[in-house]
Amino acid sequence: MHISEGILSxxxxxxxxxxxxxxxxxxxKKIEYKEVPKVAILSSAFFIASLIHVPVGPSSVHLILNGxxxxxxxxxxxxxxxxxxxxxxxxxxxxxxTTLGVNTFNMAFPAIICFYLFRKGIRNGNNLxxxxxxxxxxxxxxxxxxxxxxxxxxxxxxxxxQVAKLVLIAHLPVMILEGxxxxxxxxxxxxxxxxxxxxx
Amino acid sequence: xxNKLYLIxxxxxxxxxxxxxxxxxxxxxxxxxxxxxRVYTESYFNDGKKCIDSKxxxxxxxxxxxxEGLTDEEGExxxxxxxxxxxxxxxxxxxxxxxxYSILADELRDTAGSNKDELEEPVSVVSPEISSLDLKEVQxxxxxxxxxxxEPIMREIKKSKTDKISPTEIIGGIGYxxxxxxxxxxxxxxxx
Numbered sequence: 001m002h003i004s005e006g007i008l009s010x011x012x013x014x015x016x017x018x019x020x021x022x023x024x025x026x027x028x029k030k031i032e033y034k035e036v037p038k039v040a041i042l043s044s045a046f047f048i049a050s051l052i053h054v055p056v057g058p059s060s061v062h063l064i065l066n067g068x069x070x071x072x073x074x075x076x077x078x079x080x081x082x083x084x085x086x087x088x089x090x091x092x093x094x095x096x097x098t099t100l101g102v103n104t105f106n107m108a109f110p111a112i113i114c115f116y117l118f119r120k121g122i123r124n125g126n127n128l129x130x131x132x133x134x135x136x137x138x139x140x141x142x143x144x145x146x147x148x149x150x151x152x153x154x155x156x157x158x159x160x161x162q163v164a165k166l167v168l169i170a171h172l173p174v175m176i177l178e179g180x181x182x183x184x185x186x187x188x189x190x191x192x193x194x195x196x197x198x199x200x
Numbered sequence: 201x202x203n204k205l206y207l208i209x210x211x212x213x214x215x216x217x218x219x220x221x222x223x224x225x226x227x228x229x230x231x232x233x234x235x236x237x238r239v240y241t242e243s244y245f246n247d248g249k250k251c252i253d254s255k256x257x258x259x260x261x262x263x264x265x266x267x268e269g270l271t272d273e274e275g276e277x278x279x280x281x282x283x284x285x286x287x288x289x290x291x292x293x294x295x296x297x298x299x300x301y302s303i304l305a306d307e308l309r310d311t312a313g314s315n316k317d318e319l320e321e322p323v324s325v326v327s328p329e330i331s332s333l334d335l336k337e338v339q340x341x342x343x344x345x346x347x348x349x350x351e352p353i354m355r356e357i358k359k360s361k362t363d364k365i366s367p368t369e370i371i372g373g374i375g376y377x378x379x380x381x382x383x384x385x386x387x388x389x390x391x392x
Contacts, residue, residue, distance in 0.1 A: 002297075003297075004228075004297050004298035004299070005298070006290075006298055006300075007292070007298050028384070031384075031388065033385065033388045033389055036381055036384055036385040036388060037381070037385070039381060040377055040378050040380075040381035040382075043377050043381065044373075044374040044377045044378070047370075047373050047374065047377060048370065048374070051370065079384070083377055083380050083381070084377060087373045087376050087377060088373075091369045091372070091373050092369065
């Protein structure tokens with residue numbers, strides 16, 4: 001999911017950076033003071049998650065956790081993912097500094113979509129609906145990120161359908177794994193801390 | 201609040217324990233070395249998996265493409281040295297992964313260029329019994345032996361280039377994240 005430096009063209013990079021900057025500005029304005037520790041913890045969870053790697057075919061993929069981050073943080077997913085990606089770029093050379101904006105947008109935007117799609121059901125539904133929605137949330141967030149990567153790569157001349165297929169097939173195990181993880185987290189949180197799901 | 205934080209921490213730990221897969225990264229590496237008049241490259245993901253059928257392009261100093269090719273099942277690709285001068289080898293693996301490796305001109309000249317440049321002079325100095333053919337043979341023999349001797353060192357260098365992620369960096373990274381959000385929290389608290 002991390003697009004390396006030197007692949008994307010300048011317009012794609014600036015568009016990504018611009019959109020990410022707007023989203024981070026908006027979310028920092030919106031964020032509640034008492035929410036910040038939660039954002040920090042989920043940001044570090046994201047930071048570590050990409051070290052957990054799953055070997056698939058000719059490539060290797062890693063956990064992303066953007067579904068659960070979206071559900072728990074809402075718009076604050078943007079700063080959380082941005083900070084974690086910046087540190088991954090600096091410390092592990094994943095992705096890169098110039099592609100930071102695009103990569104943040106590719107992973108945080110699906111998180112926001114999942115937040116708006118699933119938060120009500122996950123918070124209010126009975127156990128069965130909440131769990132199936134949680135699975136869908138983890139699954140869909142990764143899938144959308146894959147599609148975003150493919151879209152970003154269109155402008156480099158790589159054919160969209162081919163890249164999208166490749167990314168999605170490679171991430172299928174991750175989607176399933178993330179779906180299950182999200183179910184696990186939601187089940188735990190609903191039982192222990194249901195109020196954590198009450199965010200705007 | 202304290203209680204809440206505690207619980208989130210526990211659940212993050214649970215995630216990490218449940219999915220206890222070895223800690224590796226997602227990044228591609230390329231390593232190249234000169235042997236005789238060919239350049240050999242090996243490409244692999246950070247976890248050691250080879251990059252199969254990935255595109256390799258070779259550029260000169262001005263950024264003009266000299267040649268390109270695909271890696272084989274072992275993630276290897278080799279090509280004849282196309283020119284003297286710095287070479288930049290770029291690996292483009294699937295899904296937006298990319299890595300670069302530069303070979304400097306001196307590295308190339310040491311092996312390939314020497315055949316042409318320095319051969320003639322010694323011949324005239326050395327006694328006439330030794331023909332240039334012998335010298336060539338001697339030289340290629342030395343090169344072969346050297347290549348063989350240097351192979352383990354090359355492997356070591358390659359291994360150290362995989363730069364596995366150390367726990368220090370992971371813990372340090374988490375520290376940075378908390379620090380950054382601490383600063384954000386500070387500014388948010390002043391706003392109120």
